[in-house]
Amino acid sequence: MTEKKRVTLKDIARELGISVSTASRALNSYQGISEETIKLVKDYAEKHHYIPNSIAVNFRKNRTMTIGMIVPEVVHYYFSSIISGALHAAKKQGYRVLISQTDEKLENEIRACHNMLAGNVDGILISISNETEEVDHIQDFLDEGKAVVQFDKYSEKLKSPIVTSDDLESAYRAVTHLIEKGYRKIAHINGLANVRNSKDRLAGYHKALKEHGLDFDPNWIPHCKDITEEEGFAFAKQLMESSNPPDAIFCITDSVALGAMNYLKQAKIKVPDEVGVMGFSNWKISEVMNPSLSTVEQHGFEVGKMAAEILLKATQNPNEESTNQFTEIKSDLIIRESTQK
Structure with missing residues (x-):
C-alpha cells in the first residue's frame, strides 16, 4: 500500500501557479492579497486536507x-x-x-x-x-x-x-477550627522540616495555638518522610499510645489523615468524640471516609x-x-x- 503524501504549501503554490509566499499570505488572509486568491487557496487547502507545518512556523518565530x-x-x-x-x-x-x-x-x-x-x-x-x-x-x-x-x-x-496556595493561613484556620470545637491538645503530623509547605503549615499550627494561649508538646509534631497513609497510621499510633496523647490530629495531607483514622478505628477510639482529625488537600476520598474528613481545599x-x-x-x-x-x-x-x- 502506497503511503499517502501530505500536501505542502509548495504543492498548493505549484498547483495554483502562484508563489509559496503568496499561498502562505492567502491562507492567513493578509492584506494586499485579493479575495479571489484567498478563496482559491483556502478552498484548495480544505479540499486536499492541508495541515500547516507548525514546527516550521514556530521555528521562524523562535518558539x-x-x-x-x-x-x-x-x-x-x-x-x-x-x-x-x-x-x-x-x-x-x-x-x-x-x-x-x-x-x-x-x-x-x-x-x-x-x-x-x-x-x-x-x-x-x-x-x-x-x-x-x-x-x-x-x-x-x-x-x-x-x-x-x-x-x-x-x-x-x-x-x-x-x-x-496560602499554606500558613489555611493551616492557621484549620487549627483554629479545632480549637473552636473544644479540642485543646492538638498534634500535627507534619512533612519534612526543610520543605516549604511543611514549614508554612507548621507555622500556621503554631500561630493558632499561640493566639489561643494553648501549650503544645514537642512530641506532638512527628515528621513524615514520604507523606503516606502508612506514616499516618504509625504516627497516630505513636501519639495515642504516648504518656500524653492528643485529643486532635492535624495532618499534612488527607492521605496521612486516612492512615491516622484507620489506626483510630482499629484502636476503637471514636472520631470525632474522643479525637478530632483534620486533613489537607481535599482528596476525593475525604468525602467518603467514615466519618467524612474535614480538610482544606487548595484549589x-x-x-x-x-x-x-x-x-x-x-x-x-x-x-x-x-x-x-x-x-x-x-x-x-x-x-x-x-x-x-
Missing part, C-alpha cells in the same frame, strides 16, 4: 509552542488538579505541555530539566522535589532566557514568579491555571519584568464529620 511541567507526583489529587489547570490555560493559547514526574527525587528532577532544555521548550512550570536544595539545573533555563514559574513547593534562590486547578498563564505571558513578552511576582491562591476550609463533636 516551539511547547512548555514543560515538572511535578513530584502525577496521581496525587492536588497535583493532578494543578496539571488540569495548566493544560486548560495552555490549550486555550495553542500550547502543548510536556509533563514529567520526579517522585520527589532530585536526580529525576535534574534529568527532567536537562531533557526539557535539550528539547527546547519555551519555558517550564516546576514544583521542586523534597530533596531539592541547590537549583542550578533550573537556573539553566533562566540563563538561556527561558521563562520559569514555580508552583506549590519553591526555592527562594530562583528569581522567578511563584504561584502557591489546585486555579493554581495550575494561574501558573501557566503567567508563564505563557512571560514567553510571549520576554522583556517584561515578572521575577518578583508572588501569587497566593486562597484556600477554603471544608468542615465534615471528623471534627464535628
